[in-house]
Amino acid sequence: MVTYGYISMYRFIQEVYTVSVLLLSVILCSNLGHTLFIQGCPMFGCRPSGSFSYYLQIPRNNVSIKWASKKFDPVPQKLGCVANSYSVLCPNNGPFREDTGYQALFPSNGTTRWRDQKLHYPTLPLLDDYGDVTGSDGVNLVHYDADGSKYPEIPCQNLKPVFNLALVGNSYLLLVSGSGYIVVRETNGVPVGSLTLNDTIQNVNGSFIPISQPVVNIQRFYVLTKFVPNRKFHSAKTETTDDIRLYAIDVRESIDNRITIAWYIDIKDENKMTEKSRYHREHDTPDKKPKVKKSDDVITDSTTQALLWNRYNKTVYVVLGTEIGTSVKVLSGVRDLGKTAKIEFQASVDVKSMAMFVSDHCEDSVGSEPYLWVTTTSNLIQQISSEGNIVRTINMSTLFNASVTITSKLSVIRNSDVDKDLLVLGIAANTLSSRREMDTKTYVVAMDTMLETSPAMVIWSIPLPDKMVARGQIAGRNGLDVTCPDHLIVYADDTNVTAQIYSIS
Ligand SMILES: *[C@@H]1O[C@H](CO)[C@@H](O)[C@H](O)[C@H]1NC(C)=O
Ligand SMILES: *[C@@H]1O[C@H](CO)[C@@H](O)[C@H](O)[C@H]1NC(C)=O
Ligand SMILES: *[C@@H]1O[C@H](CO)[C@@H](O)[C@H](O)[C@H]1NC(C)=O
Ligand SMILES: *[C@@H]1O[C@H](CO)[C@@H](O)[C@H](O)[C@H]1NC(C)=O
Ligand SMILES: *[C@@H]1O[C@H](CO)[C@@H](O)[C@H](O)[C@H]1NC(C)=O
Ligand SMILES: *[C@@H]1O[C@H](CO)[C@@H](O)[C@H](O)[C@H]1NC(C)=O
Ligand SMILES: *[C@@H]1O[C@H](CO)[C@@H](O)[C@H](O)[C@H]1NC(C)=O
Ligand SMILES: *[C@@H]1O[C@H](CO)[C@@H](O)[C@H](O)[C@H]1NC(C)=O
Numbered sequence: 001m002v003t004y005g006y007i008s009m010y011r012f013i014q015e016v017y018t019v020s021v022l023l024l025s026v027i028l029c030s031n032l033g034h035t036l037f038i039q040g041c042p043m044f045g046c047r048p049s050g051s052f053s054y055y056l057q058i059p060r061n062n063v064s065i066k067w068a069s070k071k072f073d074p075v076p077q078k079l080g081c082v083a084n085s086y087s088v089l090c091p092n093n094g095p096f097r098e099d100t101g102y103q104a105l106f107p108s109n110g111t112t113r114w115r116d117q118k119l120h121y122p123t124l125p126l127l128d129d130y131g132d133v134t135g136s137d138g139v140n141l142v143h144y145d146a147d148g149s150k151y152p153e154i155p156c157q158n159l160k161p162v163f164n165l166a167l168v169g170n171s172y173l174l175l176v177s178g179s180g181y182i183v184v185r186e187t188n189g190v191p192v193g194s195l196t197l198n199d200t201i202q203n204v205n206g207s208f209i210p211i212s213q214p215v216v217n218i219q220r221f222y223v224l225t226k227f228v229p230n231r232k233f234h235s236a237k238t239e240t241t242d243d244i245r246l247y248a249i250d251v252r253e254s255i256d257n258r259i260t261i262a263w264y265i266d267i268k269d270e271n272k273m274t275e276k277s278r279y280h281r282e283h284d285t286p287d288k289k290p291k292v293k294k295s296d297d298v299i300t301d302s303t304t305q306a307l308l309w310n311r312y313n314k315t316v317y318v319v320l321g322t323e324i325g326t327s328v329k330v331l332s333g334v335r336d337l338g339k340t341a342k343i344e345f346q347a348s349v350d351v352k353s354m355a356m357f358v359s360d361h362c363e364d365s366v367g368s369e370p371y372l373w374v375t376t377t378s379n380l381i382q383q384i385s386s387e388g389n390i391v392r393t394i395n396m397s398t399l400f401n402a403s404v405t406i407t408s409k410l411s412v413i414r415n416s417d418v419d420k421d422l423l424v425l426g427i428a429a430n431t432l433s434s435r436r437e438m439d440t441k442t443y444v445v446a447m448d449t450m451l452e453t454s455p456a457m458v459i460w461s462i463p464l465p466d467k468m469v470a471r472g473q474i475a476g477r478n479g480l481d482v483t484c485p486d487h488l489i490v491y492a493d494d495t496n497v498t499a500q501i502y503s504i505s
Contacts, residue, residue: 037360040084041475041489042127044164046411048216049309052355053412056476056486058422058446059505063460066487067110069501072103074493079124079164080409080472081501083107083489085480086131087146090491090501091122102135104148107477108484110503114148123164124473126173134187136175138162141189154189157181163210168251169219176223180209184251184259192251193259197225201243204229208245212306215316217336220262222316223247224306244268246307246318246334248341265341267318267332305409308354312370313386315344319351331374333388345388350376355412357421368420375406381423381456383449394447394455402429407442408470408490420450422459424488426470442469444490444504462504468492479505 038047038054046054073093081090085107092103092115101116102125116122118140125135131146138160140153156162159177166174168184172192175183184192197208208225215222227243248262306319314336321329331351333344351374358370371391372384383392396404408426424446433439443461451457464470475489485505493499 039129040082040127040477041411041473042082042084043167044079044082044124044213044473045215045305045308046473046475047358047360048167049311049358050213050215050305050307050354051309051358051412052353052409052473053357053414054476055360055415056413056478056488057415058413058424058459058488059485060459063446063462063504065462065465065502066505067503068465069103069105069110070112071498071500072099074495074497074499075491076121077123078471078491078493080491081475081489082124082127083475083477083487084127084129084131085478086129087113087127087133088475088477088489088501088503089125089127089133091124092116093121093499101137101142102133102144104131104133104144104146105501107487107503110501114144116142116144116150118142118150118153123162126165126167134173135165136162138175138177141173141175141185143189154185156183159183163213166214166216166221168216168221172219172251174214174216174221174251176210176214178210180207180228182210182223182249182259195249195259197223197245197247197261199227201227206230208243208247211244215307215309217309217311219252220248220250220336222307222309223249224318244320246316246341248336262338263336263340265334265343267320267334267343305353308356308372310356310370310372310386311358315386316341317354317372319354321351329377331384331388333386347384347388347390349374349382349384349388349390350378352377352406353409355410355423357412357414359417361417368414368418371421373410373412373421373423375410375425379404379406381406381410381425392449392455396427399456399458400427400429400461402431404429408444409473411474411476413476420448423447423449423456424474426464426474426490426492427461428467428469440467442467442492444470444474444488444502464490464492464502466494466498468494468498468500477503 041054075091075093088105098117101119103115104113119137122135122137125133133144142153143151161178163176168174173185180196183194206229209228210223211226212224225245244267247264250260250262308317316334318332329350331349332346335342335344353375356372381394382390385391405428411424413422428442442464445461446459447456470490470492477487479485487503487505490502
């Protein structure tokens with residue numbers, strides 16, 4: 001029998017490292033290749049495009065916290081949870097020192113099903129349609145069956161700090177590291193390849209280091225990167241911290257050249273390059289510049305979302321600002337033209353998080369037009385047109401007659417494609433009591449955006465116990481039948497001492 005080298009190699013690796021195959025249903029669309037039909041919110045951003053959107057029948061009557069998990073210590077990266085009908089999966093911290101991996105909760109009552117003790121403060125995993133989990137902390141890649149049966153872990157070569165695990169197509173795992181490495185594996189763990197984005201800018205050798213969670217467009221993914229010189233230079237002229245670049249990278253089914261760069265585009269903030277900011281950028285002292293992440297740093301919530309892929313307009317939304325030496329944020333729309341890209345618009349919008357409803361179905365069945373929604377650092381929710389204009393503003397402080405802080409990411413939810421967007425988020429509301437004392441209450445809020453005449457209508461706001469603050473993404477899980485309605489899954493903590501998971505329905 002003749003076996004080709006790569007085939008026997010593949011079999012060998014598979015036998016050593018089998019981590020089972022991630023199962024998600026694939027729908028074939030004539031014009032889009034395929035889309036995944038995804039239940040609930042089984043990954044960071046809920047969809048590979050980073051849309052923070054999902055299908056759910058938002059409960060409307062008698063809404064309350066239906067269960068609360070056991071209390072645990074707050075996790076350093078407040079990313080939230082992933083969830084579907086079969087499982088609720090959250091990063092864990094305690095009760096024992098080695099309990100720093102994941103915790104799986106029974107979706108029906110929130111009791112702990114199993115805990116992972118292998119990982120140390122992982123990012124969010126992928127949950128498949130059967131409740132199987134694949135996740136990583138940048139040191140190891142682990143896979144668990146829904147019941148907690150563990151497969152042998154696969155060591156990763158120094159991928160710390162690692163962004164949340166992403167799914168490319170329906171059969172590739174994408175691990176992107178803040179150290180510079182981009183690694184692709186098959187969903188059963190078999191390596192496909194890896195790369196670093198080395199380049200020479202103004203005669204300085206260095207590489208473009210990923211600075212945000214990647215987003216996925218079928219077999220292509222987008223990574224926002226920043227140039228970091230290989231060696232430190234003393235001349236101020238060679239400081240190149242402003243070089244921000246968006247890469248589009250394809251994963252191909254071919255035998256060689258499986259990971260290829262399709263295009264890249266340098267993104268500069270054209271609007272804000274005034275003489276003053278130019279001066280500041282060129283004369284900033286090196287130690288005032290944002291520091292390059294050390295390899296043991298964790299990915300923090302504030303740096304995880306700068307990209308969202310809008311497949312309807314073939315546009316990547318890019319938020320610049322946090323990694324550049326200025327405080328002004330810019331939202332850019334970058335159109336993917338296949339082999340090249342073009343900046344469609346740049347707008348000064350102070351984006352904190354982005355969300356947009358993305359259908360799991362083929363293009364022609366999209367009902368209501370999907371809109372980009374953003375939360376801003378001044379605690380507004382804004383709807384942005386495909387040309388980059390602000391078309392609606394929701395002032396949360398006005399809505400709640402209080403000084404409101406948005407504490408979580410924004411989720412956009414529809415029961416079906418033809419519905420209008422419902423928005424779900426966590427807030428903290430400060431009011432002055434009659435005795436002139438500051439009174440803080442925290443809530444999870446659901447809002448209807450159906451009425452064109454008013455900015456939004458609050459459907460309900462559920463207070464969280466002990467002023468616990470909702471953080472990270474708010475996931476959803478579909479109930480399996482009429483006796484078990486749909487639920488929202490919320491991670492909340494008080495920053496220092498206690499964290500808890502709540503199920504709201
Ligand atoms: C509302 O929910 C509470 C708590 O789950 C339950 O005790 C009560 O019976 C419900 N009321 C109605 C009218 O469904
Ligand atoms: C929670 O639900 C699971 C599965 O439905 C069940 O096995 C377990 O006993 C329940 N735990 C409690 C405390 O009710
Ligand atoms: C590419 O950059 C990495 C650091 O990100 C460095 O370790 C490696 O040596 C570079 N490769 C080349 C060919 O310069
Ligand atoms: C940059 O790298 C190239 C080879 O990749 C090398 O020939 C060149 O000398 C390097 N330049 C500097 C300034 O280190
Ligand atoms: C973006 O897509 C929507 C829906 O397909 C369409 O109505 C709109 O005209 C598009 N905008 C641009 C700028 O292409
Ligand atoms: C939101 O409304 C409050 C009062 O309702 C106002 O004080 C605040 O300035 C508004 N915020 C913004 C960013 O417009
Ligand atoms: C808003 O809150 C203030 C006190 O914080 C109160 O005096 C005022 O009546 C409230 N307005 C409305 C419309 O509820
Ligand atoms: C958390 O701890 C820090 C210092 O350890 C303290 O300044 C802060 O007030 C605490 N926050 C809460 C909510 O208790």
